[in-house]
Amino acid sequence: MSKSFTLLNTHSHYSLLSALPKIPDLVAKAKKEGMSALALTDNGNLYGAIEFYKECKKEGIKPILGIDCYLAARTRHDKVGGIDNKRTRFILLAKNEDGYRNLIKISTASHLEGFYYKPRVDLELLEQYKDGLIAIVPFGASELAQALRMKDEARAKTFLEKLSGIFGSDLRLGIGSEKTTKDTEELLPAVQALSASLHISLVVVEPVFYLEPEDKPARDTMLLVSAGGDPREREEHNEQEHLFPSASELAARFARFPDALAETSRVADECNLKLALGKWVFPHIDTGGVAPDEALRAAVEAGYARREIQRTPEAEKRVAYELDIIAKKGYAPYFLVVADLLRFAHERGILTTIRGSVAGSLATYLAGITNVNPLEYKLPFERFLNPERPSAPDIDMDFADNRRDEMIEYAKQKYGADKVAQIGTFGTMMARGSVRDVARAMGFDYTTGDRIAKLIPFGSQGFPMSIARAFELVPELAKLYKDDDETKQIIDMAKKIEGCARHISVHAAGVVIAPTPLTDYAPLQLDPKGGKLITQYDMYAIEEAGLLKFDFLGIKNLSILADAVARAKELEGVTVDIENIPVDDKKTFEMLARGETEGLFQLNGAGMTRYLKELKPSRIQDINAMVALYRPGPMETIPQYIERKHNPRLISYLDPRLQSILADSYGVITYQDDVLLTAIHLAGYSWLEVDKLRKAMGKKIPAEMEAQRVKLIEGFVKNGATKEKAEKLWRLIEPFAAYGFNKAHAASYGKVAYQTAYMKANFPAIYMSAVLTADSGDVERIGEIVAECKRMDIAVLPPSVNESFSGFTVVKKIGEIDRIRFGLTTIKNFGEGVAQSIIAERAARGQFKNLSDFLERVKDKNLNKKALEALIKSGAMDEFGERGALFANMELLLQYGKESAERSSASLFSALPASVGLRLVDSPPATQEEKLGWEKELLGLYVSGHPLDKFRHILEKREVNIRRAKEEYKEGMTVVVAGILQEVKTIITKKNEIMAFLNLADFSGSIEVVVFPRVWNEHKTLFSPDALVALKGRISNRNNTVSMVAEKAKALSA
CATH class of the missing domain: 2.40.50.140 (Nucleic acid-binding proteins)
Known part of the structure; x- marks a missing residue:
């Protein structure tokens, strides 16, 4: 029976917070039941399509891709409350590649044009993209059922005739065992009659939302977690309706409808989608008729002069080797697009850096893509690309975060708005989050879930924490689970939903650029929160679909650097070429040795600061090493690195051949490259083999690591090491199993770290004011930075109507040390508009001479009681009088301002009297405690003093x-x-x-x-x-x- 039946309406966890199965589990269940084909029809999306296709192929099951669509009550463009939030269901399945491409277009349009609570389709859209699709009307959840319940057979017939006119013989009428209403069973004869009269075949469609009977409570809990979801999505259903059925269950359930059951296999037979995955396409870039390989070669050749690099035989040989590999792999267009993006950034003064192993390429350095000379830092190209590596190149571009959107906008303008989108990513119910969600859904109070969740450690990048792993790491959690019934209930349920997709959002960096409209490759939608155009596929599915990811990551420290460089030019007339600053600056290294690291890129934080004070770095290579080593695993070797730097007699090598690899790091394995080169030179590995080693180390899967351990030790012994030495070599390598930085990445980030340190050491007030401005929304961070300023003897002053601009400002006065002023918009309850009015008036007519001058000249309507009080209490008007006295005279000041505005707006014939000046009523001064309290309230911290001063x-x-x-x-x-x-x-x-x-x-x-x-x-x-x-x-x-x-x-x- 199972081989002659196909489930055509299954759902995965990508039906966000509606279905429980993860795709591997769903496919495994189908295989266990002996099914030869399976359809995935998630609610309104194609999120899991590629993953499902690959998993089915791997398990020998025919994949059928589809969507469980929402059919609009009228048209997809209508969005009237009470009418258009009512919708019905409609299933689409792809017969072939044309159908798959049309599914992409339908899904995209349903999100971009038809979204109203849910992504909706309409008949016009179905008519436009009907080719290659099978359509199923699921009777119980369709407009057909609504019409028949109202005894309106004419409407029911018209509805089916319209669909039949669109899809012809590709239309089916679905029946299932769902009991959404009591009268569904009674309507089946009418459905059968319509099927017969209109020659539309009946087919069984069983909606599947969970796999095993014991999963039902977890699925119900998941529906309760779905805050704000449609109540109809959370209705209680019996197990038969949404459970993955067995063949015997189906045979019994549909004994009256053998043809409808058999029709599922006929539908499956018609669906024969074949996707060519992993075949990449590149954006089109105009090279003036020159082949992309030659255009890239020309850019590289021009780089010798621009970078002032001699054409040594070594350099030319390496460039030829790199370009040959790039050409053979067909990647030149990708490099040219990256170079074009970075050219635009440089022309617009947008600071950039390039992360990752691409910095090991001399060709990219000469072409203006990377900022680090690989010859100078001894970076291997093969870690990025080598003849044996099958994976695509990955060039990660970092931009100043306040200008990242400019870069994406440029890409749209240059390559076409329909060809550029940001990549979607899925937020999943991770260990901590699933515990909190489940506790809340099960009716426990917040503190119960929070208490359990806080016992679960955070994961690390690439290695998310699981509940099972937390049990191993935290005995207290395991004991609580054993001893406390509530904890056991919550954790058992959380394990069921852990890892399920919760929502889709925007990937932090990923952007795709296609040569033709993106809907030729992937479905699109809007980011639910920000409204940005994103792909429905995540970065892994996007690559399988043929599009390479371009990383546009926004880095705050690049914004800080750019701001500091601009301020240095504006305030001191110094032009800093940040890419060519000296890398041996004495002030910079002395500052790092003192531990003044607040506000620096990659070098701040308590632990890093402690190590830097011990290390006393004296060269940029030390900074690169610390960037790489300050991670779990490698961190264990930091003390050894520090000891060897200060006492070279301690430097030794377990094998003499390691000296050529580890000389720059005092004989300490520091980078992932050190491990890979050790495997090549001491164990005879090829680059293909070390690539597999790198991936195994990255995944940190015990079985794979053990296989690599055995192979590597055998290689060491085969290439001259004793068994004992081979074991020791493995123990040196093992800490880098998951967290080792590649050397090129460390060099790129180390350079930015050094640049931030250089600016802080040489332009301290300017740099710290840029840091304060960048972090102005984070009160805790502001407090830490202000504390650092004070340690650096930089006074940080309250805002001032005569000296402050919008953000934090450096105040320079002849003969005085530079100081930093809070900006006007850093004051709570003080708006941007009135701040700009004050700044503009000051720029036009000079500083305010006194209080009456200020009140007469600033006429912004928003300078109301609340704003004036904020100025006074924050200290922004201290030069006009004592804060307590000004605050006590608030009403008088407001009246004076009002009268001044009236005099100003009066005509020449007005009889209003002239100003008689402003006299304040004597009032007691504010106490120090009051002033500090006001500063804390309005600025977020104490500025003019501290309660601890005494x-x-x-x-x-x-x-x-x-x-x-x-x-x-x-x-x-x-x-x-x-x-x-x-x-x-x-x-x-x-x-x-x-x-x-x-x-x-x-x-x-x-x-x-x-x-x-x-x-x-x-x-x-x-x-x-x-x-x-x-x-x-x-x-x-x-x-x-x-x-x-x-x-x-x-x-x-x-």
Whole structure:
């Protein structure tokens, strides 16, 4: 029976929050049931089409691609509430490649034109793209059922006749066992009659949303998680309706309809889609009639002079070798497009850098694509491309994040708006998120789910954390699961939905550029949140569909660099050529040795800062090495790297042949390239073999790693190493199994890191003002940066109506040290419009002489009571008077401003009296506590002072410092810190006890503090917002976040 039946309406987890099965599980179930074909029809999309096609092919099952469409009540363009949110269902299946291409176009149009709560199709769209498609009207969920329930057989017949006129013999009438209403069974005779009279074959369509009976509670939970979903999507259904049926179940269920059951196989026989996956196409670029290979060669040749590189035999041989590989693989158009994009960026002054292994190419450096000379840094080209590597080239472009959209807009203008889109990506229900979602859906309070979720560690890039893995890493979680029934319920359910797609969004960097309209290759839609055009396929499916990903990643530090360079020219008249700054700048390395790393790219943070102070870097290679080593695994070798730098006598090599590979890193394996070159030179690997080694290490799959271990050790022994030495070599390599940086990537990022350090060391106030502006939306970060400025003896002042611009500003005065002013738009409750009015008036007529001058000249309608109060309290009007006095005279100031505006707008014949000047009523000054409170309220932090000022001397004398505690104290060490409590959050534990989470801040930064019930009960009277306390406790470093567990507390008193 199973081989003569095909399921034509199955759904995967890509029917977001409606279906449970992941595609491998869905296909495996079909194979287990002996099915020879299977259709995937996710709700309104093609998200999983490519993955499903590949999985079916791998398992020997015929893949049928389709969509469970939403059919609009009227047309797809109509969007009237109460009418057009009513829709019915309609199934489309691709018979062949034409049908698949039409599915893409229909799905795209349903999202871009027909989206109204759901992506909708209409008859016009179906008529336009009908070729190659089989259409099924699923009776119970269709307009047909609605008509028959209303006894309107004429409407039912007309509906089917219209569809028959579009699809002809490719139209089927679907029946299933769903019981959406009590009268469905009663309507079946009428359906059969219509089928017979209109010669439309009946076919069984069983909607599948989960695989096993025990999955039903998980699927129901998933529907409850679907916040804001259509209630009809969350209706309770019995198991027969949405469970993957067995052959015997189907035979019994449809015994009355043998022809309809057999029709499923006839439909499957008609569907014979064959996709040629993985055959890449490149965007068209005008090369003036010259072949792409020759155009690239010409660009490379011109680069010798531009880069001032000598044409040595070594360089020319390498360039010829690289260009030959690129030509043979047909990648020249891809390189030319990248070069064109970067040319535009450079012409527009948009800072860029290139990540990844492409920096190992001399040809790309000469062509102006990469910024690092691979000869200078000894970077291998083969890590990027080699004759044996089958995967496509991957050139990751980083742009200043505030100008990334300009780059995408240029790509649209140059290559066609219909040929460019950003790549979609799927947010999945990861370990922590699934626990929280499930707890909420099951009716538990927030703290229950949050408490369990917080025990699950964060994953790392490329290695997401799973619940199963968390059990291995956190004994406390495993114990809680064993001992607590609620925890067990939540985790068992979370495991069922873990990894399911939750939503689609925009990939952080990925962009596709096609030679013809994108809908020739992939379905499109709008990003649900931002409205950007994105592909329905993720980056893996996009590559299979034939399009190579272009990475347009926005990097904040490039924006900071560009801003700092512009400010240096504007304020000091210095033109900084950031790409050609000296790489041996003494100030830069001295600053890094002091640990002044706040605001630097890749070099900040407590742990990195501690290592830099120990390392005292003296060359850019040291920075590259730290960028590479400061990762899980390789981090273990940092102390050894530091020791060998300071004591060269410690440098040794396990094998003499390693010296040529590791000499620049003091004999320490530092980069992924070191591992690969070791395998080549000491174990006889080819580049194809090391590529497999690299992938195995990246996946970190134990079985694959063990196979590589055995092979590598055999290779070491075969090439002259003893078994003991071979084992030692493996132990050197193993820490890089998952996290090793490739050397070219480290060199590229190391260069940007050095550039940020150079600007900070040589233009300190200018650079820090750029950092403050970039981070102006993050109050905590602003506090950390201001603390760094103070350590650097750079005064950070409150805003000023006479000196501030929109963002943070450097104030330069002859004979004075540069200072930084808060910007006007950094003031809470103060809008951009009135800020620009103040700046424009100042630019036109000079600074404001006094308070009355300000009130008379600034006439913006938004300078109301709330805005004026914000200016006064933040300190922006300090030069006009004491804050407390100005605040006490608010009504008088507002009245004066109103009268001034009236005088200004009066005609020449007005009888209004002239101004008699502004006299304030005497009022007591604001206390220091009031001023600091106002600054905290409106600027987010204390600026003109700090509540801890009276304790500063003793805290500094005793070296009580939060920043130092976070940088220098390791896991479990006892530390004393003191500060002001910025936040106090209490929760009730399972034992009905109170515990708390605090945020404690001092001059240097802040730290999260956990207070367990015993300590809370002992010291709870001390823990209130804005209280000054000293705490003793242990350092905790979970998920790379340094916090503290309090053991004792004491109030600070003068």
